[in-house]
Amino acid sequence: MATVLVAGGAGFIGSHLCEKLLVEGYKVFALDNLITGDKGNLEKLNGNSSFEFIEKDITKDLADLKEKFSEVKFIFHMASPASPNKKSLKSYINFPIETLLVNSVGTYNLLNITHNLNAKFLFASSSEVYGDPNVTPQSEDYFGNVNPNGVRSVYDEAKRFGEAITMAFVRKHDVDGRIIRIFNTYGPNMQKDDGRVVSNFINQALEGKPITVYGDGSQTRSLCFVSDLVEGIIKAMFVQKTSGEVMNLGNPNEKTILEVAQIIKKMIDSNSEITFEELPQDDPKKRNPDIRKAKSLLSWTPQVNLEEGLKKTIEYFRSV
Numbered sequence: 001m002a003t004v005l006v007a008g009g010a011g012f013i014g015s016h017l018c019e020k021l022l023v024e025g026y027k028v029f030a031l032d033n034l035i036t037g038d039k040g041n042l043e044k045l046n047g048n049s050s051f052e053f054i055e056k057d058i059t060k061d062l063a064d065l066k067e068k069f070s071e072v073k074f075i076f077h078m079a080s081p082a083s084p085n086k087k088s089l090k091s092y093i094n095f096p097i098e099t100l101l102v103n104s105v106g107t108y109n110l111l112n113i114t115h116n117l118n119a120k121f122l123f124a125s126s127s128e129v130y131g132d133p134n135v136t137p138q139s140e141d142y143f144g145n146v147n148p149n150g151v152r153s154v155y156d157e158a159k160r161f162g163e164a165i166t167m168a169f170v171r172k173h174d175v176d177g178r179i180i181r182i183f184n185t186y187g188p189n190m191q192k193d194d195g196r197v198v199s200n201f202i203n204q205a206l207e208g209k210p211i212t213v214y215g216d217g218s219q220t221r222s223l224c225f226v227s228d229l230v231e232g233i234i235k236a237m238f239v240q241k242t243s244g245e246v247m248n249l250g251n252p253n254e255k256t257i258l259e260v261a262q263i264i265k266k267m268i269d270s271n272s273e274i275t276f277e278e279l280p281q282d283d284p285k286k287r288n289p290d291i292r293k294a295k296s297l298l299s300w301t302p303q304v305n306l307e308e309g310l311k312k313t314i315e316y317f318r319s320v
């Protein structure tokens with residue numbers, strides 16, 4: 001079976017992707033510098049002879065891995081801090097330069113490897129490229145409404161650059177590359193302390209602490225369970241004729257953040273009160289993916305409903 005490289009393999013989504021690729025029979029190299037990723041996410045895979053974890057920063061010189069990677073046919077770029085919560089040490093707000101570099105220099109380095117190996121490439125972009133969108137739902141042809149120098153710009157603009165350089169390699173060097181835009185995703189292996197809405201609310205509810213809704217909770221998000229997302233990522237890479245395509249991947253089931261707080265509180269049967277705190281700067285008011293393109297190109301559609309996915313996520317957080 002073919003060899004794949006997953007940059008960001010110890011992260012929340014990257015670790016699930018590695019696991020699924022191994023089940024499908026691929027030989028998997030996972031790279032991660034572990035600034036926000038966690039080796040614990042890969043514990044299950046230790047001892048699997050088709051899997052190798054390499055602690056490495058993809059913004060640095062990767063020449064020493066040339067020999068090892070000579071058989072790589074597919075490169076997934078999932079490496080980046082991803083939480084916007086400034087209260088979390090793991091957020092991109094606290095790793096601003098690293099976030100800019102991993103999506104720019106890191107993407108450039110991986111694209112060069114892809115080009116030299118005549119491999120295939122997937123760049124994990126984000127719904128953040130739409131910023132605080134003026135249209136909803138967001139389809140791939142919407143250019144977005146992004147503050148180019150606000151606190152979130154280190155992520156938003158980095159992802160936009162990552163998209164631009166991916167397309168530059170597709171156009172200039174005929175690299176077989178595609179871009180996915182990941183909308184809010186949740187599930188086991190999320191970091192307990194990364195400050196994301198689902199991990200925060202579940203852990204607050206489990207510990208009987210106040211559930212902290214930012215703003216009045218009327219902002220919306222559309223939450224996708226990680227197994228659905230991974231299915232979409234794999235199809236985006238392996239389905240034919242996806243080179244040069246940009247595809248939204250997410251679950252269009254849109255909820256207000258206050259609704260999410262109420263659902264989680266009820267599911268856990270928690271005594272926590274719901275409290276309201278200041279809304280972070282540039283927090284998008286609406287987020288809802290138009291997934292018609294992924295549906296038609298990939299025959300992909302999310303299968304796991306919110307209650308089912310939250311149940312699995314709650315079980316996970318009870319166990320860690």
Ligand code: UDP
Pocket residue numbers: 083084085184195196197198200201212213214215219221257279280283284
């Ligand atoms: N949020 C919240 N309370 C929290 C964490 C997040 O109300 O404890 C809100 C946040 O302001 C945003 C939404 O939940 O409106 C999703 O936040 P998250 O950090 O998960 O991801 P984002 O979609 O903003 O990238």
